[in-house]
Amino acid sequence: MSSVRKQTPLLKHPALMSCATFPPSNLYNKGWYDGPESTGQKRAWSQDAPYSREDRDSIRRQIGQMMIIPLDSPDPDPYVLHMIRAHYIGGVLLSRRSIRHSSDVRRLVYELQKTAREAGYSHPLFISIEQENGMFAPFGNGNLGTQFPGALASGAFRSVEILFDIAKQSALELQSMSVNLNLSPVLNIDEPNSGILSSRTFGDDPINAWRCASAITDAYRTVGLGCFVKHFPAPRQGTGGILETRNLTSEPRYAPFRKAFERGIDGVLLEPTMWATSPERTFQGKDCHVQNLIRKHFGYDGVLIGSCDRASEKVAGTFGGQLCISGFVNGCDMLIICEHPNDIQDTMEEIYTAVEMRRIPKASIEQSLDRIRRVKERYLSWDTALNPPQIQLTLPQLMRHNRELAFRAYEMAVTVVKNSSGFIPLTKARRSTMLRKNGTCALFTPVAPPRFPAPASQDPFEYFGRAINARGVVVSHSPYTHEGLTDTHLSLLKQANIVIFVCALDTDPEYRAQIETMKAVTRTRPDGALIVVAASSPRELLNELTFLETLVCCYEYTREALESAASAIFGEITATGVFPFRRKSGLGSIQQISEIDGFKRWEVQQWEKRRDLYASADLWKKCFEWNESWKLDVSTLSDLLDRPYQSKHFVVLDPRSHGRILGLCATYTIRAGKGLVGSMAMLMVDPEQRHKGIGLALHDEAFQYMRASGVIESVQLGSIFPRFFPGIPEEVPSGEQEWFLHRGWQMETSYIFDLFQNIENWQAPPGVFSDLGSQGITFGCCNPTIFEDLIQFEDKHFSGYPGWVEKYRALKDTNDFSDAVLAFGGRSVVGAALVFSGVGSNQISKDVPWPKAIGEKVGGLACVGMGPEYRGRGVGRGLVCAAIMELKTRGLKGCFVDWSTDRQVYEELGFKTYGKYRNMSWRKI
Template sequence: MSSLSDSTLRKKIGQLFAVGFHGLTPSSEIKTLIREYGLGAIVLFKRNIQDAAQLQVLFLSTFYLTPIEEAKNAGHEHPLFIGIDQENGLVTRITPPIAAQQPGQMALGATQSIENAYEVGKSTGEMLSFFGVNMNYAPDCDINSEPLNPVIGVRSPGDDPSLVGRISLATASGLRDSGVVPTVKHFPGHGDTAVDSHHGLPVIAKSRSELERCELIPFRRAVAHGIEAVMTAHIALPKINSSLELKGLPATLSADALGILRNDMKYDGVIITDCLEMDGIRATYGTVEGSLMSLKAGSDSVMICHTYDVQVKSIERVMQAVKFGDLSQSRIDEAFRRVKALKQKFLTWEHALRTTTADLSLTNLATMNERHENCAKKVYSKSTTVVRNDLNTLPISPGTSKVLLLTPGGRVPVGGAVDESGSKHRTYLDVLKENTGDKTSSSVTEILYPDTGFLSDEHWQVIKEEADIVILATRNAKEAKEQRKLALQLVKTRHDLIVIAACNPYDFLDDVDLFKTYIAIYEPTVEAFASAVDIIYGKATSKGKLPVASKSDLKPNDNYEIKAYNPSEKDAMIEGITKVWKAALPDYKLQKEDLAKVIDQSHGQHFIAQEKRENGGTIVGFILAYKAVKRGKQSAHIAALAVDPAKQGKGIGSKLLADAREYLYEQHGIKNVPLRSYFPRFWPGLPADLPRATRQFFVNRGYRLTDSNGGSIARLDVKLSADLYQDIRNFKSPQRYLERAAAAKVTYKAITPETFADCLSGQKRNFTHYTGWVETYIALNPEDHPFGIMAAFDENHGSQIGWTLMLSPEDDYVARNWAFPPLAGGGKHLLKTGVIGCVGVDEAHRGRGVGLAMLCHAIEDMRRRGVEAVFIDSTNKVDWYAKVGFSKWKEYFVAEI
């Protein structure tokens, strides 16, 4: 039950709602929602936008209703989010001439350039910010793996998960850098469906592993890079929802689906729902009930775009649920905290309450638009793709005088997200005419063909006999069968037909033998069409690269296979792994014999990447993973991943990582596989001295480089643990440490068979939560490993109160469990390096100098035995060890996934 007053609770809940309204000025309803319900966000649509001046007034008046005092009185600590779907390309809410048309995601995918994507994101953010829009429900992170997807299509950068991640995240960075909140959508991925969630509930029957292989890849990348907002999809994922009765639940309402973000990816940003008035929710669970369900499932912001009554009822429904304990107050608090934190980061009253000052002038807008137009033009020219020019029809000869353009004049299949209202400022025909240099030119004519595809005899007459060149623009002809029929008729008559796929590139992608001159522009905008016209007239060449595969491309995309490490092929495998290791990790050059000892162990779960050859090809990469038991549960970690430098950048590293993670999940149910190692010890995390690109590789695949509290995300500059080293040939114990321990009646002796049992019970009492710790002590039985353990004894009570390993390099246990001691001295003067590790003092005796004195005794003992240097692995107590002479050898990031 809630302890807040009704009004306070209502306004807190109101902050969790994002609503749309109708009209060109703020409706009285929206004002009520702001004042009475503490509304958090407004969603703008094309229906709210007429021209630049009106848009400015709308934005300003939205805020005039809530000037600082009134808003504060109404409980608003921060300004409203003003959000919009400015995806660009197909889904563009603020269109020319108000703002420059910018290329959509698939056009960006075709440029394959993150620089272009960033620039477009930045321009878009600048424009939105000019109008006071501070949140964009873009970019789209969906992977368009289903060519017949009616809702995503060109809104996605393509069908390759890593390209989608790269392009989307670069667009998001551009938006962020211009002060606009980016939102990646539609989680967990809307690309593999042939149903539009505006008009029904799509079902994606993929398993978790299948999602990890595809849909989740860009989302993992976004989260690891610290994305601020994620929008959910109204799609059912029967294989993800945990129980039978929940199977049909859309991801938006599913705690299991949102749990992937929260629990597995550790995402702590805002989860916002797609509009709950879409049929995927409205017609299934209902918008009002859906609002409550989505908050229960873990979302933080609920979007309802159309109906005031429904918006109010939804807020009231959530309120009632909190009052009657059906939804916890803490869930509301958590969502409120996230919304508030995002507002704090992006919004200021000062910016929100700007009045018509100089920087808001329409002259400034015109200058900005011109700059953005130039940027867009450059990007369009890089995206437009001549898929085929088999008859060398392109460019058309300069003497071509009669050009006939056929464009769709009837209804075309578009997804529910597309809003085509409003007048077109310029048409395809205008563009063609401009190209002839004469806007009134009669040499270019246009036929607007109906959705039946039917053309009159006169039209056919022009096509057959009069036109020098015929250009057919299609729009989603794969779905619009009549368009396809018309195209087939046309190409029979005119082999030189130029086809422009003016939206999805799939229209004639696989009709290699039929449509020989085929251009893809990835969106129906006039601006994209103009860049195709430039190519047709030879003013530009094609630079775009198809970001989706045709059927003929769908063969296995590489010449390598991933195989599990097989002990019966140990010699060849270790030989291959060593070669790759030495080439890929030149600063950590391990010898084959040393690698063999750490690799060939029963808890290893390694994979190699090998060239596909009949008699076994060369090994070009490997991943070393190990299973362990942590707090009684199976866990696993990745100790090393490397690819032959000559083969890097071909997807081999990604595939090794994905295969290993999939195997560990499928076989052992292990979801989170951090980058680290226990026993055997390689690196305790991601080495900080590796190139930044290597760190980026892991973050791009969803690894969080966090601080020790797991707090910050993608902080590439925080080093969290270290390996230490000391040449002990001239070691002298600092007397004060020895004296202090002696005064406290603490003595130090190596563990013997008689004292071993007490030693083990000390480890079990204190250190069971450290993976592999107790097992290591158990393995170091003093009968087999004399002088392996130094212990501190409390002479007052005769009990053991501290322990450390103090192993000589001759002990085979060292070689099997620590990879790097032989390297730590650095190159030329390789010393006989032993290991100090698992240093622990009984909890009741900490802070009394027991540990430092123990280190001194252990080092002296080792020196007596001929050990020349000591290696200490994986510690964050660098300063403490420095007191007895240790310094850092290497530093590491914590890398979790």
């Protein structure tokens, strides 16, 4: 970001002002700016007094805190240390040149923070970086840090949970270098002529952009990393070059920023047009200064930041001190100054002079400093800055840990946009047919520079060729340029049985040349197998779909993206990515684009019993009527859903039909030890409305609610109490199970079982009680005198099981002590089990609906556990027998066993499997 600037005459003292000459556009000329806009600010303006010489150090401290300078060296640069001591800068921006190794950066940052402390700083420096991942990452490139997918690939894989995990791990890697602020993510949506590369955006859907950005910012806050989003766009240009602001808050391009402002984002970077020019030339009057435009229209009171780089210089027509003064006058709280070290001190002197001459109001400086202070107090402290905590995992360990997550995300991002001829997947059988004897694959890739430092001779697409060759295919790899096909290419086309053509449009300003070369290949091989791979933004290819038979998108030409594309082409993974651009008119049917069209219509609302109960019962019947074992009436469903203070459910209502529910997601919180855990207990979508984004919208809303609660430590898929299913039922089709895997959930190898048997004629196995009696083991029901002993036993052995001990404690509230069947070793409680029935007052009978669904005289058995020293001695078997005998004495004819991970004991006693569920791993919030 550094650049050399021509030095200009400077005004270093107010006395020199009288003999200075300025061009008409100079910011020192009053006329287009006459002070702050609000009444309070005007009052403060009128009370401003000229700064004295004694205030010079105070000016330096204040203005310096509003500056960030790039750091281009991996060692403590004397120039940077001088800027800290003499000009009190507020932070530094790490660049690729300053990052050699995480430990080196950590030592460098410590030196900078130590210098700042010695200079009398009240708060530590911002150590910032622009880490967007993907191909636009100064740090995470596979060598310095984990290569994670960038924005466009993230917008394609559509899992905010995976994206949250990626952002969290990326933040931890940044913190291993003592970074405390990331200038990311990009909230702009893809628009023609926006000046933002498509690959840096999440696509052109503002709702999806905010979903992705929200997951990233939530992850940063979870680990205590500050973030400033970017780049707030200027209003559209109307007549006469004036920027229109009338419809500012309703335009889709501002929707992600509006949501970020509502969520209290720490800061936002501005486009140059927002701050680098005179408002009278661009906005509709003084009321549209940037500070009022954003502060008033959006009610945002966070940090606004501009970057004094070549783009802002081009917009403003000036540079150096005048550009910085323009930024502060127009409402920026901080500026990133990309001047050459030889010029930056002169720039600072110009700014000081402008403050002394009251061109930059004292009131606005104090407000900016207060906003900066709030952010620093939230994330920074001297204890951490000068005594960095010991890293639990070093950067190399983090990278090894994160590699699987990164590859998984890249694989999920691969999108098959078009496969009309069915060329892919290239299975072994199909390859043998298409390649025939001695067949080859021609691979054509653009000449594109490596995104990261690499040997000059290394082609970034070399990894792609190796990945294809590793599948047993002979590859002839030939790069192409803007000059099109050469005789070498034509010769390879004639010999090849399969042609793979790669486009990387974002990297080539002459992208039309790539498209024309692609068309030339299609004309040369009108009937051949041609697979086009978009290794950057595929937006420009949409207009060319009529020329293509097969289009695969991997969105980047990083090694991980290219190898994932190869895996999808050869059928080793299923391409599940969703195209991140909406349908363009006249293009016909494009696979998976329609999913985006449906996604943004769904508004998620909170479930309300009075409005939604009967519609929820109708939806349940429609979703689960195919299984006789899962019938629930309205009363039972009401008992499960209506749990004040414990539950929050979400619905998508049919906008075309009053009262109809298209999807429902139920969530609960339950105590586990000293903390709380969450349950995504059930997610169902009308079978006729699936694959339209309803389930995704519900899932994301529920997960975001639990993540934002601040008290939930981890989340399970399924629920404990109350219960629909403890995991994913095995009967659910595999495709629907995989849907949850794509959302970031992981299945364990174990299963959970519900069991049942008719007990009318059941008898305990001979000798079971006598054998245990000889060991001093007896059985009986609990009573008030021994209830505290029971609770002590449960607290000691089962306090870590969510909801377990609470169910035993609840017996006292309903006076149902006898619902606890106990095993005694002498006078001590050594085991316990809960029994219940659908007509009992025990709360567990309302938490587990299936005994009542089976029949009226069906009881249940739950929370069976023994002390560790009595396990494996047959005590559990005896306890189950004693519980069944207790149910029989109550006149019950069936026994339902709730949630067992070991069904062998129950099967030996005659039980049969009632339900089998995939055990899902808990997820940390």
